[in-house]
Amino acid sequence: MASPKDPVTEASAQKLRLSKEIVLAGALDLVDTEGLDALTMRRLGQELNCDPMSLYRYAENRAALLDGVSELVFNELEIFPHDPDWKAQLRRIAHDLRLLALRHPNVVPLLVTRPLSTPLGLRPLGTLRPLEQILSLLVDAGFEPTDALHVYRAYYGFLYGHILNELQEFIVDPEENEVLLRLGLHRLPAKDFPRLRALAPVLADYDGAAELDQGLTILLCGLESSLTQSVPSATD
Template identity: 55%
Template sequence: MAARATRKLRDSAGPTREMMLSTALEIIDQDGVGGLTMRRLGDELGCDPMSLYRHAASKSVLLDYVAESVLLELTVDVTDPDWAGQLRGLARQFRGVALAHPKVVPLLVTRPLSVPMALWPLGALRPLEAVLELLVRAGFSEVDALRVYRLVYGSMQGHVLNELQVLVANHEETDPLLRLGLQGLSLRDFPRLRHLAPVLAAYDGAEELENRMDIMLTGLQIELHPTLGDRGENRT
């Protein structure tokens, strides 16, 4: 990675913002947020770390920019009348981003809590604005649209955290307990967990997300159109 970034830098006057963010993301993907320092980033780019501060005033700001760059992969078509389909698509996109960059998930889930919303990068606010516009156009009030956004985003975040926790200890094992590394658990102390080992080992994150969205979107459809009753909402 370092050689590739350095070659890019030598062909230019200095590291661009895009080069800085893509290299920072590579470092985080490899070693997590703790592995990223301005000095290491400078080494990877082949430049004086101090030159990076013209793009990001601090590491904290840099982390915000990395989160922003990842969130820019999320798209919402606010003109689509199928608002439920757009929310489902957004959830799928968020899961895709999380699985592609699992070590970036803490930036997406917990970092926004550390700074006031007014200090978020604009790119991090755009998904919120887009979802609000989508829902208001669909007939939700602004207040209800914000409530729905919080419900959907909270569910998406909770899902990816759950999915990333389902780590297989031994991929070659067929026995669920051995596959998950739970064989050391006492049957007396953890009977439920041991009995659920086959279910845990067979966890399907994509299907779990679809089921979660089915439940939420069906309820929201009925809230927006009470006459729908038990008709529900089909997956798109």
């Protein structure tokens, strides 16, 4: 017959099992399944089967949990700042970040909006890593540091815009064969919106990866052109 468990010993074992990594992983799981609003110390304590007060040893408040979740997601993003093919690297990073967003859609608003309310130097170091690495990638490619910052802003502005747009794409009636009806475009006056209605087949056949790639091609070709124009020729 098994001896009864000692409550003190079991509580001590629970404390030993906790770590910052486990707490943040639990927080990310909770956000993934229930959304950002569900993330509280009390709710996370329930998920981890521990006293919520014990979580304060690993995150001083809910804001710290949110920052930790952001860092955890960004840590999944691999960047190679010394890759000589900067265009291929930016294209790969964009597709990888898109896949991250699709895996963690509830975290996307946190990644996009939370940094705007925090001064740059006070943001978690893990969330600044992509900025530093992409700046290095662009400067090594020949961009002036100031221009590299402009490129980064344009790149991430486009990328986040695409991700937010893709996550909000939806069809009114997926069972309807007629594309105008599937998208609800039949409700738009034909005289006022002829071009939008004509694009219904393309809109209904939305492919997030292909759409991202198309936009990246436009963006990267423009950046490459500006870089070429800024490099003095041998005859100058």
